[in-house]
Amino acid sequence: MSNQTIETNCCIVGGGPAGMMLGLLLARAGVDVTVLEKHGDFLRDFRGDTIHPSTTEILSDLGMLDDFLALNPQRLPTLSVEFNGQEFVGPDFTALSTKCPFIAMIPQWDFLSLLESHASRHPNFRLRMNTEVVGLTQSSERVSGVVTKTDHGELKVNASLIIAADGRRSIVREASQLPMREFGVPIDVLWFRIGRPESNTAHLLGHIRNDNMMVTIDRGQYIQAGVLIPKGNFDAIRDQGLDAFRERIVGIVPDLRSQVHSIESWDQIKLLTVQINRLDKWHRPGLLCIGDAAHAMSPAGGVGINLAIQDAVATANLLSAKLVAGNVQNDDLQAVQRRRMWPTKVTQRMQVVAHRYLVGGRPRFGLEKVFRLLLWLGRPIIPGLAARMIGIGIRSERVTRND
Structure with a gap:
């Protein structure tokens, strides 16, 4: 051609x-x-x-929901975050009036x-x-x-x-x-794979420790992880060396100490520029x-x-x-x-x-204090409201044409 x-x-x-x-x-x-x-x-x-409940509703409209669920996605009825070793439950999707009241990973x-x-x-x-x-x-x-x-x-x-x-x-x-x-965003994300820890924390989506944060996605055989960094700091982090970055990971999630040496090269770490x-x-x-x-x-x-x-x-x-x-x-x-x-x-x-x-580098009062205050003030309102905003969104769409 x-x-x-x-x-x-x-x-x-x-x-x-x-x-x-x-x-x-x-x-x-x-x-x-x-x-x-x-x-x-x-x-x-x-x-x-x-894949949020708003999307699984669309899959249902299309007659595709059973095929999707047959792929055996991980089902998260709540989103949990760890603060300095203590687990906090955030948005709770179980009360949503949807066919799939959970986040599907x-x-x-x-x-x-x-x-x-x-x-x-x-x-x-x-x-x-x-x-x-x-x-x-x-x-x-x-x-x-x-x-x-x-x-x-x-x-x-x-x-x-x-x-x-x-x-x-x-x-x-x-x-x-x-x-x-x-719109200015103060963070970027360093994205990489790492071995799955033997602990029971693999289901957690976020880990916050000493005002550092890491997102973890359990993919069964391994964890897809993202470390939040101040925007534009990747070169400085790389200059500190791979050992320092491994210690940064362990400092956020100590359970990953036995896994960090699977990161052998900066080529395994991708910079995601957040916009x-x-x-x-x-x-x-x-x-x-x-x-x-x-x-x-x-x-x-x-x-x-x-x-x-x-x-x-x-x-x-x-x-x-x-x-x-x-x-x-x-x-x-x-x-x-x-x-x-x-x-x-x-x-x-x-x-x-x-x-x-909340996640703009090092906030004035610290990530942990801000989240603890929100959770204390908002229970049980915040988990339900957040589930609605995240799971369904501001204006959900449904398929109106069915052949």
Whole structure:
């Protein structure tokens, strides 16, 4: 293949949660849809694992819930955090009126593969892997397609609508020159695998000790871990040496002392630059941004995946019939932004406040004192309210089109 051009009704750039969910929903509705993913597979450790009750409700709408639960995700009815060796229970999802009143933890590659398997049942759905978008094409001041590079040469994809779902470093968004609003975040995360401890603390999602914090995700055979660091401090931490970093880990979670020597190189540690930002305008004629391409979330609350999926559902609900009829207008794209902007703003505002006062390096009164005060003042209100805000979100979406 060399300099080939293909035509499709809707071209979705990015095979993450937003892109794959939207591709499935549009295909179910009869839209000819092509999803472009630059990688050759879904296997990337830095992708999130949390599937919230809002998303399992959508899977139920699609008749996919049993298939999802058959993947045997870890079920967390509450989110627990350890402070200096003492466990504190936070959000309690058991009181939610949902089919799955828990956070489901599952490697994202398994979740994306599930979406792909269901989408591929529709002949009007196509997924092209190893297809990297490098630019946009325009016709009469309207975005009309994308230019990609593949292992076999250049591929152009022309479409009635381009959906940018290619994440916080979106090439499509950059090429579209849509203005971005940035919100300062005082942390980054160092992300790595480490052996599973023999203790019973593997179920804990967070550990706070001496005003340092580490997130831990139990993946059965190992722990996926993230150490929070002040933004921009990675080079200084690396200059201190690997032994010092191992001791930093042990200082937060002493039970990991027997496991830290499995970290043998800085190559095993990935820097995740934490961002909170959003577009003021999510669209141009022929183009719509959703998910992280429209609004990057911090890892706080693990809500990013689920906000992206909510965007996908809202987009399908509002645009499917228009795409089938071939008459998507700019006002239709604006309707998607209007629907999803308010929950985006509220969620990001809560994240900014959380980072500023709770996990912004070394807060004035210390992480432990702040959390202890909140837990003391808020029981039993805070666990239930937090479960609602994290598990369901500000404005949940449900699938309104069922073939």
